[in-house]
Amino acid sequence: VSELIDLGLITDDQAGPSSGGRPARALAFRAHAGHTLVADLHATHMTVGVSDLAGTVAAHAQESVDIDAGPDTVMPQLMALGDSLIADLQGRTGGLCAIGVSIPLPVEKHTGRPVAPTSFHGWDGYDIRGTLQQRYAAPVWVDNDVNALALGEWRYGASRGQQDVITVKVGTGIGAATISDGRLHRGAQGTAGYIGHIHVSDDPRLVCGCGRTGCLEAMASGMAIARDAELAARTGRSEHLRAALEARTHLTAHDVGSAAARGDQVSAELLTQSARQVGTVLAALVNICNPSLVVLGGGVPESGDGYLATIRETVYRFSLPLATRHLQIQRARLGPLGGLRGAAVMALDHLFSGDGLPWPAFAPGNPASQTAPQPGTPSLTYTTPGGLA
Ligand SMILES: [Zn+2]
Numbered sequence: 001v002s003e004l005i006d007l008g009l010i011t012d013d014q015a016g017p018s019s020g021g022r023p024a025r026a027l028a029f030r031a032h033a034g035h036t037l038v039a040d041l042h043a044t045h046m047t048v049g050v051s052d053l054a055g056t057v058a059a060h061a062q063e064s065v066d067i068d069a070g071p072d073t074v075m076p077q078l079m080a081l082g083d084s085l086i087a088d089l090q091g092r093t094g095g096l097c098a099i100g101v102s103i104p105l106p107v108e109k110h111t112g113r114p115v116a117p118t119s120f121h122g123w124d125g126y127d128i129r130g131t132l133q134q135r136y137a138a139p140v141w142v143d144n145d146v147n148a149l150a151l152g153e154w155r156y157g158a159s160r161g162q163q164d165v166i167t168v169k170v171g172t173g174i175g176a177a178t179i180s181d182g183r184l185h186r187g188a189q190g191t192a193g194y195i196g197h198i199h200v201s202d203d204p205r206l207v208c209g210c211g212r213t214g215c216l217e218a219m220a221s222g223m224a225i226a227r228d229a230e231l232a233a234r235t236g237r238s239e240h241l242r243a244a245l246e247a248r249t250h251l252t253a254h255d256v257g258s259a260a261a262r263g264d265q266v267s268a269e270l271l272t273q274s275a276r277q278v279g280t281v282l283a284a285l286v287n288i289c290n291p292s293l294v295v296l297g298g299g300v301p302e303s304g305d306g307y308l309a310t311i312r313e314t315v316y317r318f319s320l321p322l323a324t325r326h327l328q329i330q331r332a333r334l335g336p337l338g339g340l341r342g343a344a345v346m347a348l349d350h351l352f353s354g355d356g357l358p359w360p361a362f363a364p365g366n367p368a369s370q371t372a373p374q375p376g377t378p379s380l381t382y383t384t385p386g387g388l389a
Pocket of ligand 1 (some may be wrong): 215218
């Protein structure tokens with residue numbers, strides 16, 4: 001406690017009631033003693049934000065970006081956005097303490113480097129952590145987008161308070177993250193949960209971004225749904241999709257959801273097919289991990305209630321009855337900020353872990369450690385048992 005007070009992270013609040021011995025001492029966490037920079041990268045856009053030390057996102061901004069253009073294009077754009085958000089804080093918080101990045105690529109957990117990305121160019125082995133550390137002189141943590149989403153939903157959203165959760169993201173790609181016994185399971189290298197590249201079909205025409213054929217992602221992802229929808233439009237199988245393709249030159253899973261909502265049978269079938277395939281792989285995962293909750297995130301499940309219903313039906317049909325007796329399957333709750341909030345959780349959890357303290361931003365002489373407590377600053381209050389301090 002003394003160390004945390006010296007670091008400016010907690011401060012004495014009003015004294016607590018005495019239970020006979022030494023009175024309890026109330027301590028307030030100074031969430032504004034510092035801030036984080038967080039980024040959530042997607043295939044075609046990025047969201048960058050700043051959060052306080054309690055993980056509350058103070059400001060964020062979104063920009064279009066082509067992640068396939070590689071880090072030399074994407075990283076300067078990320079840092080320019082970060083610089084402007086930090087400048088907008090105008091010293092209202094302490095210094096930058098940590099950086100969290102969520103990226104839709106496999107990330108080697110010890111180095112934070114993407115490894116052999118399946119879909120995007122220029123990222124293999126790229127030193128995201130080094131690039132950001134050099135620019136901002138703050139510790140950096142990087143993880144894949146599904147792990148970040150799982151952490152965000154776990155701390156603030158649908159899976160709050162649960163100990164065994166599988167979070168599945170069905171968007172441009174497909175991935176899963178498992179929280180087992182209250183811990184995010186990353187595996188030996190950090191690739192645990194990469195269900196998108198499980199082999200599910202012998203059809204050689206289903207070429208995946210990873211270079212193989214027959215992966216779940218090549219059959220059921222948003223990209224696969226869009227591909228099949230464009231084929232249906234061109235071959236005249238769906239009037240709705242043909243009209244949408246003519247108006248927009250390409251289709252997305254969102255267009256397929258809209259067409260299905262307007263009664264297009266072909267679109268409804270494409271979504272049902274995707275939900276069944278994802279549900280079948282998910283059932284295997286449920287059999288392995290025995291979660292109490294499955295959280296479904298990403299753009300494709302937003303296409304309509306039918307998607308979630310088909311996933312539920314498939315998982316219940318193909319999982320062990322004991323595993324599904326109390327199993328809940330729900331949509332993610334945090335919406336488009338889920339990954340960003342998860343990136344903040346990742347950075348702050350590392351920062352406040354035993355290994356993280358003390359960290360550079362709070363080293364003696366750093367302005368962050370000299371910020372005076374601000375009256376009226378929102379804070380979380382923890383009470384230590386009497387006599388501890
Ligand atoms: Zn693949």
